[in-house]
Amino acid sequence: MSIDPAALADLDTFTIEVPSWAYGNSGTRFKVFAQPGVPRDPFEKLADAAQVNALTGAAPRVSLHIPWDLVDDFAKLSAYAADLGLQLGAINSNLFQDDDYMLGSLTHPEKRVRDKAIAHHVQCIDVMRSTGSTDLKLWLPDGLNYPGQDSIRGRQDRLADSLQQIYAQLDAEHRLLIEYKFFEPAFYTMDIPDWGTSLLHCLALGPQAQVVLDTGHHAPGTNIEFIVAQLLRQNRLGAFDFNSRFYADDDLIVGAADPFQLFRILFEIVVQDAQKPASGVNFMLDQCHNIEPKIQGQIRSVLNVQEALAKALLVDRSELRAAQERGDVLGANGVLMDAYNTDVREALADRREAAGLPRDPIAAYRASGYQEKINAERVGGTQAGWGA
Ligand code: PSV
Numbered sequence: 283m284s285i286d287p288a289a290l291a292d293l294d295t296f297t298i299e300v301p302s303w304a305y306g307n308s309g310t311r312f313k314v315f316a317q318p319g320v321p322r323d324p325f326e327k328l329a330d331a332a333q334v335n336a337l338t339g340a341a342p343r344v345s346l347h348i349p350w351d352l353v354d355d356f357a358k359l360s361a362y363a364a365d366l367g368l369q370l371g372a373i374n375s376n377l378f379q380d381d382d383y384m385l386g387s388l389t390h391p392e393k394r395v396r397d398k399a400i401a402h403h404v405q406c407i408d409v410m411r412s413t414g415s416t417d418l419k420l421w422l423p424d425g426l427n428y429p430g431q432d433s434i435r436g437r438q439d440r441l442a443d444s445l446q447q448i449y450a451q452l453d454a455e456h457r458l459l460i461e462y463k464f465f466e467p468a469f470y471t472m473d474i475p476d477w478g479t480s481l482l483h484c485l486a487l488g489p490q491a492q493v494v495l496d497t498g499h500h501a502p503g504t505n506i507e508f509i510v511a512q513l514l515r516q517n518r519l520g521a522f523d524f525n526s527r528f529y530a531d532d533d534l535i536v537g538a539a540d541p542f543q544l545f546r547i548l549f550e551i552v553v554q555d556a557q558k559p560a561s562g563v564n565f566m567l568d569q570c571h572n573i574e575p576k577i578q579g580q581i582r583s584v585l586n587v588q589e590a591l592a593k594a595l596l597v598d599r600s601e602l603r604a605a606q607e608r609g610d611v612l613g614a615n616g617v618l619m620d621a622y623n624t625d626v627r628e629a630l631a632d633r634r635e636a637a638g639l640p641r642d643p644i645a646a647y648r649a650s651g652y653q654e655k656i657n658a659e660r661v662g663g664t665q666a667g668w669g670a
């Protein structure tokens with residue numbers, strides 16, 4: 283299949299937000315591995331993220347996590363980001379590292395604990411006002427380990443009330459992005475286990491509430507592209523957390539485990555034109571680079587998403603429609619597979635070169651000397667938060 287450069291034009295405006303926590307040390311419940319050169323503060327995380335953006339031209343925003351990225355002066359952090367050609371992106375709250383939250387946060391039976399968790403989001407909204415961020419991202423770790431431990435219905439009612447109080451604090455340009463996850467840290471039931479629960483709470487809250495789809499947060503075998511199509515149809519897909527998984531919430535490099543699934547997801551995005559910035563879908567990464575170099579891991583991720591999007595853009599939609607309309611099952615499937623099986627790497631390298639970017643961003647990073655420089659300069663990096 284020959285590649286029509288015009289078909290790939292939407293890649294010019296397609297951007298990916300990187301998470302600040304991808305640059306710090308991370309690991310599993312068994313061990314956090316320390317890597318040389320990891321950032322010692324949020325400023326250094328931004329400096330690393332700026333490398334990813336400079337070499338790919340496609341990662342201009344960085345998500346922050348509060349309190350991991352708390353600084354005295356967020357206006358200063360924003361100005362520093364701007365100097366680096368970056369913008370501060372979504373503000374992620376943290377409801378999973380406080381002893382008070384052992385039995386829940388926004389759903390906790392005790393009002394004192396719920397109020398504390400709500401106040402944390404008010405603090406995050408204040409941060410957003412200083413950083414100019416428009417997205418408040420909430421992943422709720424609350425849930426139950428044992429049947430009977432608490433009332434499932436009661437927790438939904440408390441959650442609705444807590445979310446309503448947070449939503450009421452948003453400014454007009456803010457969005458509340460609500461993430462779901464089917465298990466972990468709770469194992470019997472999570473309080474927001476699936477997209478349906480997330481969507482129901484968003485619908486009850488109002489138009490500024492939208493769903494976040496983390497690709498690692500579903501039961502094995504779940505058809506994620508169906509969820510994408512459905513949420514877009516309802517105008518409620520606020521953001522993606524891209525990563526990949528073999529078993530659970532593995533947080534591996536996006537496109538590493540199942541590039542075909544990534545293509546199928548991005549095809550549903552393209553079907554509804556959601557790759558265009560006007561759609562408002564914030565395409566983010568949520569990954570932990572435990573054993574691979576972190577900056578290169580982020581670059582690889584951006585390239586993987588671009589490759590999958592390029593293939594999705596190459597699907598001959600009129601051919602596909604024609605095959606679908608005449609009931610040509612194999613013909614329609616063939617149109618999709620032709621696009622998926624196209625090698626887009628050279629075409630993407632040509633596009634990068636034309637834009638003044640390196641053809642091979644990973645090779646360019648390796649040759650840049652940046653890693654050696656930070657390895658020498660930074661001693662005693664921070665934990666990303668995981669296992670901290
Ligand atoms: C935990 O599962 C998690 O990976 C969620 O996906 C959040 O987005 C992320 O942590 C950061 O809080």
Ligand code: MN
Binds near residue numbers: 421461523568
């Ligand atoms: Mn996530």
Ligand code: MN
Binds near residue numbers: 498499531568
């Ligand atoms: Mn996760």
